[in-house]
Amino acid sequence: MSTLTIALDIMGGDHGPPVILDATLKAIRTHSDCQFILCGNQDIISPAIAQLNDAERQRVSVSHCEQVVDMGEPPTSALRNKKQSSMRRILDLVDSGEASACVSAGNTGALLTLAYYQLKTLAGVDRPALVSAMPTASNHKVFLLDLGANVNCTSEILFQYGVMGSVLAQQVEGIESPRVALLNVGEEDIKGNPQVKHADQMFKNAPGINYIGYVEGDQIFTDKADVVVTDGFTGNVALKSSEGLAKLVVHEVRRQSQRNIFTRILGKIALPLLKSIYNRMNPDQYNGASLIGLRGTVIKSHGNASSDAFYYAINQAIQEAQMQVPDKIRTKIETVLLEQL
């Protein structure tokens, strides 16, 4: 396998460059077979990479960027006014082929918009999707998409998402024939809105996809499916409301353990157990989200990402680039479309 080059947006994220650089140095040291292009303010980046040894430094280059996309900046402003930003640069590097994948913890809306305009979608894909792996009961993962790239999805887009998600589950999790399901408000065929009902028919007629039908919101986490498809509005709400509930559980455990000395001791003892559970329950925080359907690999790390989370997102970018996920999606989409003719 040839050497991979990963472009990193050093300036994005709520906690600023120090956290991102910390993860970046760790990734450089771990992945001795990868090259890294660090995009951002060189005055911030240079002191950090001075900590690397000579061999490590040879695999690193810095691409100085004058601008930063702000966390609250409207996507259209980022598109028009931030051509010299670190976020734009990582996408340019993937577009030109200088990098195989890129990672940012910056403004999600801006990243989606810049990536869509800069990298374009693969042939046969109308819109990209944001996808993340969520935990399930049997310690497996389920890929949920779209998490907010498109709030209005036609049945064709939902169908494409299913094909794309299936490829991702296959390549990243090694599942031979991933079970694909459509998120709906009931399992019966009569339920759902017209887009969902029509997408259901499209999946049923697509022989290359292991389509298992509808699942409801509570079944996202039961290991019934490997891929759950929905529009970006519903997917975003499903992700965030379950994230919100996970936070509430932790809050409630803390509150209830304050009741008396006994519960306080109990709370202290139970804390590591709860923390490990919370980490699994809060995937948005600990997993990167992949932006798929584009002509390149783009990983969005959570804005509030810790150093560990950003490091994990870099690993994810390397894995998807190694598996050539965009190429595999293109091939699968072509095959499925041909089969339908």
Place this chain on the structure above:
Amino acid sequence: MSTLTIALDIMGGDHGPPVILDATLKAIRTHSDCQFILCGNQDIISPAIAQLNDAERQRVSVSHCEQVVDMGEPPTSALRNKKQSSMRRILDLVDSGEASACVSAGNTGALLTLAYYQLKTLAGVDRPALVSAMPTASNHKVFLLDLGANVNCTSEILFQYGVMGSVLAQQVEGIESPRVALLNVGEEDIKGNPQVKHADQMFKNAPGINYIGYVEGDQIFTDKADVVVTDGFTGNVALKSSEGLAKLVVHEVRRQSQRNIFTRILGKIALPLLKSIYNRMNPDQYNGASLIGLRGTVIKSHGNASSDAFYYAINQAIQEAQMQVPDKIRTKIETVLLEQL
């Protein structure tokens, strides 16, 4: 306050009449100021009410029904073929004024459809909504609607839901000026689909509503709003996915506590704490859902409801009937619509 009469569907629910009757007897004994009409098979009901004393029995009548709406029956079939069912009967009793409110733990889709056709919506209300109170971090409640009555909502319907939810929060929780929010994929004004954006404008122009703008999925549980409005598709997914996550947490705690003898003891000690948290986290199971916007009070208890849950749903029906929620919604809708002229 005049005597209230509550009509109960004894035949609905996954666990059958025994669980429902158990809760019913408890409610009859507790609410000595209420009359109850028990609808269903009299051969099943009679032995149960024989346990009541004379004074209690005087407040109870039985309405024998030949039919039962099955849990999996399509709503159209229930509408056409189940005119003599217990579910239809409770709605008939509310429609005729013989009962002030009704409760069923039966087939949700059938109940929604029968109630919509039998009771009709209030003037100014296009569609009824299913609403339930969810827990929030500060031990308060938030009313989330719609939970699945309408999968396609126009901005007008979303606006009406906000007005209706506001009245419910005011009457049931005693909140003087309930904070109403629209569920969206971001807090910024530019985000969301066209229906949500237009509804946002409608709320901003409605002086009688304490509208606080957009909230995201994770903010449902943070006590930011008293009422969160969304379409039935998204609301159903938000409810069920957070319910699914709550189940996963409990599953994960059980699994992790099996690791060794220490965690096993810990798990046993922590169980009551976790159970009380789970009960709060799983509102769908422990709260009834109100079907609002109709010319009568209809409470949907969870199909899988325990005796406690059905008892709680009866209390909820009594409270909403006492507060005359449908009348208050009608008045509020009229006022808001007049203000907009």
